[in-house]
Amino acid sequence: MKAIHFGAGNIGRGFIGKLLADAQAELTFADVNQPLVDQLAHQQHYQVNVVGENARIEQVNRVSAIHSNSPDAIQQIAEADIITTAVGPQVLSKIASTLAQGLIARHDNGNHQPMNIIACENMVRGTSQLKQHVLQAMPAELHGWVEEHIGFVDSAVDRIVPPGSAANDDPLDVTVETFSEWIVDSTQFKGALPEIAGMESTSNLMAYIERKLFTLNTGHAITAYLGQLAGHKTIRDAILDPAIRDVVKGAMVESGDVLIKRYGFNPEQHAAYIEKILTRFENPYLHDDVERVGRQPLRKLSEGDRLIKPLRGTLEYGLPHNNLVMGIAAALSYRSGDDPQAQEMASLLHDNGVAHTVTQVCGLQDQPTLVAQIANVYNAMQRK
């Protein structure tokens, strides 16, 4: 099996690339970070340090790497059996043109073997969005061929992989938690499902995407935002602060009540899922800065993402949402000189005021009372 993985970062090396390599795929990483590409291409192996329960060191061998905008990438797409990505939601549109060129070459070479593309990003049905970008970059007469031969498979991906510490001897090595979950939509594959241990399939993907994004990511983001407000540096420190833990757990429960209503999850099992997530945030062996988890607050505050979508769900089912509102107010309070979205958000708040900013950023035009509630909590947080 020939595999190309776009994005040789934390989740690429520490999770998806590792599973592909374990499945004996002939694996090539494609990335824009030339020093990283050079080092991977030269060294061809790296180490995954699994920390927490069942700690162990695992080796990934015989990988190669190319620049993702190179002619090599186009040629490899033309020959691949599976393509995966972990580049970040905002980058999917940027790799679409290379994917399109690769698919055109594949068609022109007469390669009609089925091939599947799986975006492994924190977003709802990211691969379906990538598909639209790819189709836009291809001539209309090839769209039918793409529909017939290329599977665009949505997925949910869950493993906490912070950037390695500067003290690492080898910058290619990654440190990951023991827990991992990669769930793909079985209904979207072309050809046989590839055999990759650690990749689970379901015909009910939306339930799993929302369960992950609106529990782990909701709680994680709120931990980061409240953590920064309280002066904590890491996720572990923040979640061990009882006042923060109460709000985070409360928000995951509020979001969970929506998921239980929407998808019929078992309430006891969902409560256990939340408890497990809280222990994952506490992992003493992972150094995870609140700035990594809180990054790109405008994306995280957008209407389909981990804060506002659960809040909308509580409105839909008439459920409580005070903890989610605190999390959203804390997200608006997030500041980082290194994060362009945090800077843009601070400017919007300064120039337009909190109510207008919340309305626009979160798409809450139809909810003036809720916007006023968020604004009040935000203003109270600034006075502390």
Ligand SMILES: NC(=O)C1=CN([C@@H]2O[C@H](COP(=O)(O)OP(=O)(O)OC[C@H]3O[C@@H](n4cnc5c(N)ncnc54)[C@H](O)[C@@H]3O)[C@@H](O)[C@H]2O)C=CC1
């Ligand atoms: N790190 C984690 O714990 C998890 C991350 N995710 C998701 O995985 C995705 C990647 O996250 P991380 O690995 O943490 O980020 P990262 O920043 O460590 O890795 C992203 C990689 O993509 C590369 N990249 C950027 N533009 C590119 C392009 N045009 N072509 C090819 N490569 C390009 C970057 O150079 C970088 O190596 C995100 O969507 C994130 O939400 C999902 C679950 C867990």
Ligand SMILES: O=P(O)(O)OC[C@H]1O[C@](O)(CO)[C@@H](O)[C@@H]1O
């Ligand atoms: O990668 P994003 O969407 O910026 O958000 C960070 C989140 O992603 C993760 O890295 C993995 O799910 C979490 O640790 C965190 O909730």
